[in-house]
Amino acid sequence: xxxxxxxxxxxxxxxxxxxxxxxxxxxxxxxxxxxxxxxxxxxxxxxxxxxxxxxxxxxxxxxxxxxxxxxxxxxxxxxxxxxxxxxxxxxxxxxxxxxxxxxxxxxxxxxxxxxxxxxxxxxxxxxxxxxxxxxxxxxxxxxxxxxxxxxxxxxxxxxxxxxxxxxxxxxxxxxxxxxxxxxxxxxxxxxxxxxxxxxxxxxxxx
Amino acid sequence: xxxxxxxxxxxxxxxxxxxxxxxxxxxxxxxxxxxxxxxxxxxxxxxxxxxxxxxxxxxxxxxxxxxxxxxxxxxxxxxxxxxxxxxxxxxxxxxxxxxxxxxxxxxxxxxxxxxxxxxxxxxxxxxxxxxxxxxxxxxxxxxxxxxxxxxxxxxxxxxxxxxxxxxxxxxxxxxxxxxxxxxxxxxxxxxxxxxxxxxxxxxxxxxxxxxxxxxxxxxxxxxxxxxxxxxxxxxxxxxxxxxxxxxx
Numbered sequence: 078x079x080x081x082x083x084x085x086x087x088x089x090x091x092x093x094x095x096x097x098x099x100x101x102x103x104x105x106x107x108x109x110x111x112x113x114x115x116x117x118x119x120x121x122x123x124x125x126x127x128x129x130x131x132x133x134x135x136x137x138x139x140x141x142x143x144x145x146x147x148x149x150x151x152x153x154x155x156x157x158x159x160x161x162x163x164x165x166x167x168x169x170x171x172x173x174x175x176x177x178x179x180x181x182x183x184x185x186x187x188x189x190x191x192x193x194x195x196x197x198x199x200x201x202x203x204x205x206x207x208x209x210x211x212x213x214x215x216x217x218x219x220x221x222x223x224x225x226x227x228x229x230x231x232x233x234x235x236x237x238x239x240x241x242x243x244x245x246x247x248x249x250x251x252x253x254x255x256x257x258x259x260x261x262x263x264x265x266x267x268x269x270x271x272x273x274x275x276x277x278x279x280x281x282x283x
Numbered sequence: 284x285x286x287x288x289x290x291x292x293x294x295x296x297x298x299x300x301x302x303x304x305x306x307x308x309x310x311x312x313x314x315x316x317x318x319x320x321x322x323x324x325x326x327x328x329x330x331x332x333x334x335x336x337x338x339x340x341x342x343x344x345x346x347x348x349x350x351x352x353x354x355x356x357x358x359x360x361x362x363x364x365x366x367x368x369x370x371x372x373x374x375x376x377x378x379x380x381x382x383x384x385x386x387x388x389x390x391x392x393x394x395x396x397x398x399x400x401x402x403x404x405x406x407x408x409x410x411x412x413x414x415x416x417x418x419x420x421x422x423x424x425x426x427x428x429x430x431x432x433x434x435x436x437x438x439x440x441x442x443x444x445x446x447x448x449x450x451x452x453x454x455x456x457x458x459x460x461x462x463x464x465x466x467x468x469x470x471x472x473x474x475x476x477x478x479x480x481x482x483x484x485x486x487x488x489x490x491x492x493x494x495x496x497x498x499x500x501x502x503x504x505x506x507x508x509x510x511x512x513x514x515x516x517x518x519x520x521x522x523x524x525x526x527x528x529x530x531x
Binding site for chain 1: 291292293295296297299300301302324327328330331332334335336338340342343344347348350351352354355356358359474477519520522
């Protein structure tokens with residue numbers, strides 16, 4: 078009986094899983110995806126907005142990563158590399174969407190088809206839906222930057238590595254995006270409603 | 284209040300990111316010191332980041348997880364097909380061995396349910412201790428029984444079929460079976476579940492071809508289900524499909 082490694086697979090670092098995959102271990106890549114799938118899904122879903130497109134993009138991304146694993150350079154975190162591939166797959170979807178008419182498929186039906194079956198806490202659900210709608214108002218680049226920095230907690234530097242742009246570009250995209258979202262998300266604030274700015278003098282951005 | 288130069292969200296967002304030139308930042312800060320309305324706007328921007336951060340992280344839907352697992356499994360098969368000849372030579376040995384093992388399993392079968400190697404009994408209640416002393420499986424796999432349900436599993440319906448079968452198994456007859464087949468299968472199951480105790484190991488058919496269906500509890504109420512080829516070995520499990528389902 079050949080010996081089988083019984084080392085707990087969740088103790089294996091990401092980079093080693095990727096190396097095992099490159100060496101032909103048939104489980105290593107699936108384990109890597111399994112380990113990070115919720116965050117990868119969150120990036121895809123939030124960046125694209127549409128669950129069906131996000132699902133397609135994520136599958137594309139996983140297969141791209143599977144094939145490209147041998148070219149992974151060890152100087153980046155595996156999650157950074159994975160998220161870059163996810164974001165690029167999402168961007169591909171956006172570009173394709175822009176050259177063909179919007180699909181007539183009912184968004185609600187599509188969302189229900191892949192939505193988690195778990196009940197959400199009502200209040201959190203309400204906020205997240207509005208956040209989703211508000212994010213949809215942003216250009217892709219601003220949305221992707223905010224998804225990584227504000228939603229996923231990436232540092233500006235790490236987001237810059239994922240999106241392969243300078244850190245200053247990330248800061249600028251985040252600033253533009255937040256400025257655009259501020260009036261859209263106003264009703265979720267726990268503070269008293271802001272006073273009328275300027276008392277009729279103009280200068281507001283509403 | 285009488286300040287014509289109220290600050291818009293863009294300016295305030297740039298300030299927060301340190302993107303304004305020094306002199307502009309100074310005048311903006313001076314305005315903020317004097318203007319409560321613009322401080323409110325500045326707080327609005329901080330709230331945007333807070334709201335985004337607080338949005339719940341969506342779990343990947345189980346259907347999508349299994350779809351991606353299947354795509355990866357299919358991709359694994361493709362890439363295995365172009366593996367070097369040297370590797371294939373090494374693997375042929377195992378294929379032959381496992382084909383022989385499968386034959387043993389069939390000949391030794393006849394029982395509706397067979398019993399495989401046991402080491403750390405799990406919940407021993409439903410399991411008959413193995414009687415075969417010749418089985419030297421140096422593995423930590425816990426007990427499992429090997430079914431021969433005769434099911435022809437179908438793509439897309441595996442999760443339901445497994446659920447239905449598990450619902451009827453408690454009354455099934457248990458028999459013991461040992462030997463080479465069990466050791467090979469044990470290694471296969473161990474490799475596929477990565478040490479988790481399977482709920483079901485069913486040597487049956489998938490899409491009309493001989494296959495073994497393995498189900499094991501996964502994280503947070505999910506059941507992982509794999510379909511592996513009849514030639515499954517620890518070195519080459521030959522996963523045909525993988526899906527997940529909630530455990531009913």
